[in-house]
Amino acid sequence: MDQQITLQVDGARSALTVDTRTSLLDALRERLGTTSAKKGCDHGQCGACTVLLDGRRVNSCLVLAVTAEDAEVTTSDGLAADGPHALHEAFVDHDAYQCGYCTPGQITSAAGVLAEAAQGWPSAVTEDLAAERTELTDAEIRERMSGNLCRCAAYANIVPAVAEVAAAQGVRA
Amino acid sequence: MREFRYEKAADPAGAVALLAGAPEGAYLGGGTNLVDLMRLGVATPDVLVDVRTLTSDLVEELPDGGLRIGAAVPNADLAADLRVRQRFPLLAQALLAGASGQLRNRATTGGNLLQRTRCTYFTDVTQPCNKRAPGSGCGAVTGLHRNHAVLGATDEGPGSPHTCVATHPSDLAVALRALDAEVRVLGPGGERTVPMADLHRLPGEDPSRDTTLAHGELITAIDVPGLPWAVRSRYRKVRDRASYAFALVSVAAAMDLDGSTVRDVRIALGGMAHAPWRATVAEDALRGGPATEEAFAAAAEAELAAARPLPDNAFKVPMATSTLVRTLLQISAEARA
Ligand SMILES: Cc1cc2nc3c(=O)[nH]c(=O)nc-3n(C[C@H](O)[C@H](O)[C@H](O)COP(=O)(O)OP(=O)(O)OC[C@H]3O[C@@H](n4cnc5c(N)ncnc54)[C@H](O)[C@@H]3O)c2cc1C
Ligand code: SF4
Ligand code: FES
Ligand code: FES
Numbered sequence: 267m268d269q270q271i272t273l274q275v276d277g278a279r280s281a282l283t284v285d286t287r288t289s290l291l292d293a294l295r296e297r298l299g300t301t302s303a304k305k306g307c308d309h310g311q312c313g314a315c316t317v318l319l320d321g322r323r324v325n326s327c328l329v330l331a332v333t334a335e336d337a338e339v340t341t342s343d344g345l346a347a348d349g350p351h352a353l354h355e356a357f358v359d360h361d362a363y364q365c366g367y368c369t370p371g372q373i374t375s376a377a378g379v380l381a382e383a384a385q386g387w388p389s390a391v392t393e394d395l396a397a398e399r400t401e402l403t404d405a406e407i408r409e410r411m412s413g414n415l416c417r418c419a420a421y422a423n424i425v426p427a428v429a430e431v432a433a434a435q436g437v438r439a
Numbered sequence: 440m441r442e443f444r445y446e447k448a449a450d451p452a453g454a455v456a457l458l459a460g461a462p463e464g465a466y467l468g469g470g471t472n473l474v475d476l477m478r479l480g481v482a483t484p485d486v487l488v489d490v491r492t493l494t495s496d497l498v499e500e501l502p503d504g505g506l507r508i509g510a511a512v513p514n515a516d517l518a519a520d521l522r523v524r525q526r527f528p529l530l531a532q533a534l535l536a537g538a539s540g541q542l543r544n545r546a547t548t549g550g551n552l553l554q555r556t557r558c559t560y561f562t563d564v565t566q567p568c569n570k571r572a573p574g575s576g577c578g579a580v581t582g583l584h585r586n587h588a589v590l591g592a593t594d595e596g597p598g599s600p601h602t603c604v605a606t607h608p609s610d611l612a613v614a615l616r617a618l619d620a621e622v623r624v625l626g627p628g629g630e631r632t633v634p635m636a637d638l639h640r641l642p643g644e645d646p647s648r649d650t651t652l653a654h655g656e657l658i659t660a661i662d663v664p665g666l667p668w669a670v671r672s673r674y675r676k677v678r679d680r681a682s683y684a685f686a687l688v689s690v691a692a693a694m695d696l697d698g699s700t701v702r703d704v705r706i707a708l709g710g711m712a713h714a715p716w717r718a719t720v721a722e723d724a725l726r727g728g729p730a731t732e733e734a735f736a737a738a739a740e741a742e743l744a745a746a747r748p749l750p751d752n753a754f755k756v757p758m759a760t761s762t763l764v765r766t767l768l769q770i771s772a773e774a775r776a
Contacts, residue, residue, distance in 0.1 A: 267442050286445045286487075289474070309475050310542055322515075322544045328474045329545065332445045333467070333489060378540060387519040390535040390682065395524040412682035413539025 271335050275300055276344030284331050290339065291315045293331035302341035302370045306415070313414035316371040316378070317341050323378025325413075342370035345377060352431045353377060360427040364418035372414050376428045379410045383437040401439060402432040441483040447493075451625050451657055454488050458655035459627045461486040466657060468550025469513070471542050476555060480564045481571055491547060494659045498522065504665030510549030510658045514611070515540065517548060525670070527663060529691050532674035533614035539683050549658035552612050552622070552638065555649065556605040556713075557685055559583060569603050569646040577602040577646075580749065586687065589748040589755045590712040591641040603646030604749060606710055607639055608685050613709035614674055616717055617691040620663045626656040639714035649713075668695035668703070671774050675766045676709070677758060686710035688759045690766045694730070696774045701725045701734075704767075706742075708759055718742045721763065730771045732764060739763040 272281050273290075275298060282297055289308075294300045294317075306314035308327045315327040318340040326339075345351040353373050356362070363369045383400040391409045392400070400406070407428050408421075416424065432438035448454035458464050464486030467473060476482035495509025498520050506522060517523060518534035538546065560566040560578035567576035579587055581597045584604055592604040615635050622633045638650050652658075672693035678684040689709035695702040704725045706718035721742035728734050739760040746756045 267444055269445060286443055287440045287477075308478065310471055313539065313541060316541055319545075323541045324545045325471070325541045328469075328471050328542075330445070330467075330470060330474060330487075333470070333491065375541065378544070382515075382519075382540065385519070387515070388524065388531065388535060389540075390532070392535075395528050395531055396521070398521070409682050410540055413541045 269332050271332055273298065273331065273334060273339060274337070275339045276341055277347060286330065286332050288331045289327050290317070290329040290331045290334050291326040294326065294339070294341070300341060300343065302343035303374075304367055304370060306368070306371075311415075312368070312371075313375055314368050314371040316375045316414065318374055318378060321381060323375050340374070342373040345373065351377070352434060353427070356427040356430045357424075360423045360430070361420075362423040362427040363416075363420050368414060368416045368418075372411070372416070372424055375411060375414045376431070379407070379428065380432060380435055380437060382410070383432065384435070400437060402429065402437045404429065407432070440477050440480070441485065443484055444486045446486060446488045448488060448490075451490075451494055451659055454490050454493055455625055455627060455655060455657050457486070457488045458657075461488075462654065464488060466490045468547035469545035471538070471546045472550065472554040476562070479562055481555075481562055490549070490657060494549065494657070501662060501665065504667065506663045508548050508661045508663065510547060510660055512548045513544055514538070514546045514548065514551055515543035518543065527614075527618065527666075527669050527672065529617065529669065529672035529674040529693060530611070530614045530663070533610040533689075533691060536674060536676040536689070537610040548611070548661060551609055552615075552658065552661075553650065553652075554609055557608045558587065558605040561605065567597070569600055570605060573645075573647045574600040576600070577604065580604050583751075584749045585751045586685070586710070587749060587752055588712045589746040589752055590708075590716055592713065592747070593642045593644070593646065594747070594749075601642070601644045601646070603642035603713065605642070605646070605713055607649070607712070607714055609715075610674065610676065610686060610689060610709060612639065613689055613707045613715040614691040615661065615663065616715035617672075617693060617705045617707035618663050618666060618669065619705075620661050622658055623660040623662065624652065624656045625659050626653060632662075635715070636717065641713050666693065666705075669693045671770050672705075673766050673770055675762055675769075677762055688755055688762050690759070690762050692763070692766045692770060694767060694770045694774070696730055696771060699730050701728055701730050706763065708763070711755065711759060718763070720745075730767075732768060735764045735767040736760065
């Protein structure tokens, strides 16, 4: 069944008609030609499709496009609107990828991790749950980024890349 | 995926009215389970009523020190709520042990409780499964069942329409079961409250039904009653990898100690049954007794005496026993510190 929607993606508004079954990921890639977010599994299991929806990281493969009508969608491309984001630069400096397929999802997810840490959100490895401040140790980064798989196993370089930006943003000593 | 109409309602009553008129329709929360199952052809609603932001998204104080959690509160926000972290650590830990940061941002409290089993025969429409296709048999009981139930399952053989050895996958539900939470539900006939003890059911003779809710009943909120000694509580989850995996076995526990005597205790087990499993046998064995490793082990063994494991999941019995003992030891060590 078709439905008319307006999507706001990386700062641009587009009106389109979609079948209600269309995922946000397919709407971005197949309809709007925004191929930054990738399809790895289509089941919420890999994180390659991660985008920021009103600033919160989500798996766009499990979001129906019709439900994103009033939201602001940001892909890794969108984070580079004013030149490379600190995360982009850190990923390049640390060689935090090989094939690059998972990278846009890693970048948007890391942006989400930094925002969540700035709000003091805990994780499964946080020792003191009652603490109001979050310290993004390597163990914290690994746990918080566990929803993003990398088949090239660039993890050893992704963690220091995220750590560098975390330190610059004051959520890591 | 079957075609469907997408609907929004002005308020919860409007959503209930929409589904009352759509026998094959479904509510849509964050969609992190339902959209996946629709893509697999396991769920085939013809109408989706979007309730992701329709019910309360607030965590509110109850007069007894407990909390009322709106059904629309995302899993991530609930885990981050300082009152949850301070008063009910097991609840925050259960949420944080589940899924990924992305999924927790989107998933709702109501949807989490009603997520379906991860049994691989249930999610594969080419396989027999009494839960998905009643009467087709159970592929798991003589197939891949390493992750399946050891308590309260129905095993009358692979061809029986009653057989189901699935587990309930929610971590949150296990913590809420230990806390004696109550689920507030709105249906065509009005409001009612369902204790967590009665929400999820064992398969019995009808594995197709996960819960006691009727079609179209909308979860609006969860009440967690005050329990001052839950400040010393834990959720411990054992899984195949350190993160982003469902539980093989999990334990939600809170313990109230008077010196070295157990004054009161709450224990629920996950990954063990078709519903979160309240360990009442272990609780009764512990209450009034010594808080020692020997007593914890004896209580765990008494609880697990009812286990009927299958060939490939017998490991869950000693795993649950030792996980329960470790969890109680950890809580008592914290209480003494
Ligand atoms: C890769 C992956 C890993 C995961 N790992 C874990 C894990 O380790 N632990 C864990 O606990 N969970 C895990 N999950 C499951 C996740 O927690 C659930 O998908 C999520 O909590 C469901 O919430 P939702 O709001 O997205 O529900 P939806 O998918 O929207 O809905 C689920 C069900 O609830 C119904 N529903 C939704 N809201 C209401 C309401 N208010 N009233 C009545 N009915 C309603 C829907 O009709 C549907 O039947 C994982 C999921 C994925 C994809
Ligand atoms: S265990 Fe239950 S869900 Fe799994 S195949 Fe058997 S009947 Fe279906
Ligand atoms: S494509 Fe969405 S999580 Fe893999
Ligand atoms: S860089 Fe190849 S999948 Fe991550």
